[in-house]
Amino acid sequence: MRGRADAKGAGAAAAESLRSGHYMTAIKVPPLGESIVEATVSRWLKNEGEAVAAGDTLVELETDKITVEVPALAAGVLTKRAVNEGDVVTVDQQLGELQEGAAGAAPSVDASPAAASAPAPAAAAASRDGGDPASVPSTAPSSNAAKISPAAQRVAAEQNVDLADVTGTGRGGVVSKPDVIEHAARGAAPVASAAPVAHAPSVSTPTTPSSPASSARPATPATIGERETREKMTTRRKRIAENLLLSHHSTAHLTTFNEIDMSAVSALRERMKEKIEKEHGVKLSFMPFFVKATSMALKTYPVVNSQIDGDAIVYKHYVNMGIAVASEAGLVVPSVKDADRKGMLEVSRDIASVAKKARDGKLSMEDLTGGTFTITNGGVFGSLVSTPIINFPQVAILGLHKTQDRPVAVNGQVVIRPMMYVALSYDHRVIDGQQAVLFLVRVKELMEDPAAMLVD
Amino acid sequence: MADITSADVLVIGGGPGGYVAAIRAAQLGFNTVCVEMDRTLGGTCVNVGCIPSKTLLESSHHFDFMARDAGKHGIGLADLTIDVATMHKRKDDVVGQNTKGIEFLFRKNKITWAKGRGTLQPGNVVEVRGAPPENTITSYQAKHVIIATGSVPVALPFLPFDEQRIVSNVGALTIPEVPRHLIVIGGGVIGLELGSVWRRLGARVTVIELLPAILLGMDDEIVKEADRAFRKQGLDIRTGTRVTGGGREGDAVLVTVEKDGKSERIDGDYVLVSVGRRPSTTGIDAATLGLETSRRGEIVVDDQQRTNLPNVYAIGDCTPGPMLAHKAEEEGVVAAEVIAGKQVHMHHRTVPGVVYTWPEIAVVGMSERQAKEAGLDYKVGKFPFSANGRARTAGESTGFVKFVSDARTDEILGCHMIGPSVSELIPEVVLAMEYRGSSEDIGITVHAHPTLSETTKEAALAVLGRAIHF
Secondary structure, X not given: OOOOOOOOXXXXXXXXXXXXXXXXXXXXXXXXXXXXXXXXXXXXXOOOOOEEOOOOEEXXXXXXXXXXXXXOOOOEEEEEEOOXXXXXEEOOOEEEEEEEOOOOOOOOOOOHHHHHOOOOHHHOOOOEOOOOHHHOOOOOOXXXXXXXXXXXXXXXXXXXXXXXHOOOOOXXXXXXXXXXHHHHHHHHOOOOOOHHHHHOOOOOOOOOOOOHHHHOOOOOOOOOOOOOOOOOOOHHHHXXXXXXXXXXXXXXXXXXXXXXXXXXXXXXXXXXXXXXXXXXXXXXXXXXXXXXXXXXXHHHOHHHHEEEEOOEEEXXXXXXXXXXXXXXXXXXXXXXXXXXXXXXXXXXXXXXXXXXXXXXXXXXXXXXXXXXXXXXXXXXXXXXXXOOOOOOOEOEEEEEOOEEEEEEEEOOEEEEEEEEEEEEEEEOXXXXXXXXXXXXXXXXXXXXXXXXXXXX | OOOEEEEEEEEEOOOHHHHHHHHHHHHOOOOEXXXXXXXXXXXXXXXHOHHHHHHHHHHHHHHHHHHHHHHHHOOOOOOOOOOHHHHHHHHHHHHHHHHHHHHHHHHHOOOEEEEOEEEEEOOOEEEEEOOOOOOOEEXXXXXXXXXOOOEEEOOEOOEOOOOOOEEOHHHHOOOOOOOOEEEEEOOOHHHHHHHHHHHHOOOEEEEEOOOOOOOXXXXXXXXXXXXXXXXXXXXXXXXXXXXXXXXXXXXXXXXXXXXXXEEEEEEEOEEEEOOOEEEOOOOOOHHHHOOOEOOOOOEOOOOOOEOOOOOEEEOHHHOOOOOOHHHHHHHHHHHHHHHOOOOOOOOOOOOOEEEOOOOEEEEEEOOHHHHHHOOOOEEEEEEEHHHOHHHHHOOOOOOEEEEEEEOOOOEEEEEEEEEXXXXXXXXXXXXXXXXXXXXXXXXXXXXXXXXXXXXXXXXXXXXXXXOOOO
């Protein structure tokens, strides 16, 4: 008979973790949206050894824009935390390990001796309590690289499957050949059940109410006769909603409007753009003009470029200009660093660069953090006028809109001019109405007479 | 009434499931008691099952080799004899080593062996009544109870076991002479194994099976190959044959059978009734306790071995599933660990099954028929031992290894082996299946040459249509 060799030492503890069909699942940093690759571990909500139910939040990650809750994909026990609070992690990095088990039922056992011999979770790597625990190799693989079956490796290489994307279902989370084939089949299939997730606006921002990201969310196609569909908010959407509410609730939100005659700046742009494109390879848009004008206005009214910290007002003596950029994944707000100290061409290049990065999903954490003020342009989508929401904790945001030929009175004459409404939403707690209005008027003046930017 | 002794974990039954559960519970730090009414620990498996039957199979296999195959090796023996008494003595010694081994493990793990018959009462009180003449009664109050009461052979009404001439697995192991004619009723694992023992030693053996084929539930091709091999060894296998009556007359037994409407009387000197086993729940009054059981009398458990009663677990043959020692052991470990608060579950998909005839049969997972009936798109890969170098050196060319794999993902759904020592070849496949392995995984793994295990590799490659040596 199989007398089980006794091994009550560390070997036994290390081996106690896994039994038939209990899989170790790697907890990974989920896609944070196409443009974000890094996040900071803000908070662990579960301890090592704690039982969790499927859907329980295990850990919260913080990016500049959003907090991402990483849920348990299956019930089980959190066996390992691989990162600490405060660590910077990248998409797909392993955060910890979940041992899949029963429906999150926390072990409710009065048997005190059990606690004494509970396995050290760190040591509870993927090894099996076989006949002879002592013989379990101590080098149980914990890295994903070691957890791929040979055939799975072959198939993945041939079919160009990124193994990091494949969830292993073998014992201990081993990625098996069936896993790779099933994963590849899912990828090839037309948007199926995964669609709502894939289409969810990944990283939107609390800055742009007119952003198409919020409105372009595809509803689950309603079957005929169905007048409503109900869909659970994604974690990300919930977080966006919270952030927007936070901005609304935490600030004394107010918007002031003005209109800008774009004739002068249009003429200047028309005159310069071919030359600039030829000589510098830069396509000149209106945005750099606004960035320059706004940066100058911020110097004049520094409170608009401030933030509230407790009962202090922190004035920023630099301008990192946040630019809301539409990307496939939604709107993101990278910032042009030190915009106030850069020339028009450099600002142009920087805007083009962050916009391209946003479209390619290559934005870094640095691109997305540190903004001191934001410009959002709803005009590119046709908005005539809107009230943007402050990109908290900034204290103001400039909303640009569509330039439209309109009859206006100039020197007692009705003339047609290319006009744009602009809106400044500001936190009335720090910015007085007068300053807000004057700030916006300053932007207007500089835009209507671009030459003034030279002599400022 | 005597004092009540308390226990953290009390296991009722000291068979392979029970004693393993007790050891695991003790390892986990519980004050553990194991109740066993027999004079030795180990239950059916160690005392009257796996171990003694394998001992006799080993002895008879050597005899068979000497009688039939030694000459081919140039080994000659003028006068081959079998001393049945010596063979039994060796068997008893082997069994003794095992039961003593368990007693040693109990002492080592400080497990109390409560000798006697345990009765589970409401509130997790277990009364243990010792054997006569003392009839001592000890009561235990247990925090957790694991029921591991095993199974017993099913008897036929007209052939009640006397374990002399009408024997179960118990008596078949102690037949003191080579029978003239052993009649085996039931062509399952026990009947074929024990029938093989006595056939090899020279007995005439007739196996009567009610169903159209022996080895119910096994893969069809395995059954066909086994049937052919056993008949070649001289087992008179009568399938589709119903036993209609029988009895003992002195030292003779007779069995009447019916096939295709024709009756026949078969005379023999021993009859082995191996028509199945049923759960034993001695000392467990399910009705009084409110313990949920199935219609077949199995104690209903979840995949953590919990019964419907709080802190009462059940494992092994008294629960649903195949009646296998290793299944019981695994369930025993699961029960003990669940008691300790570990999140473990019993999975039956990868429990292998073995028949220790020669050729041996070893299987795991789905048969081809099961895959077909489940509507799965599957592929089969097969490789014969006749094409394996090592098997040929041993003169063992019967049998094959057969894989049933998912046609799309190549996942191993089942593996079926018949051939020399295949009981030792199956674990590789079980391990692969634990990791949700594919036939390719085994096919591209280096197997030492020359070994029987190359047959496994080649069969796996055959699934992919690329076996090298066939």
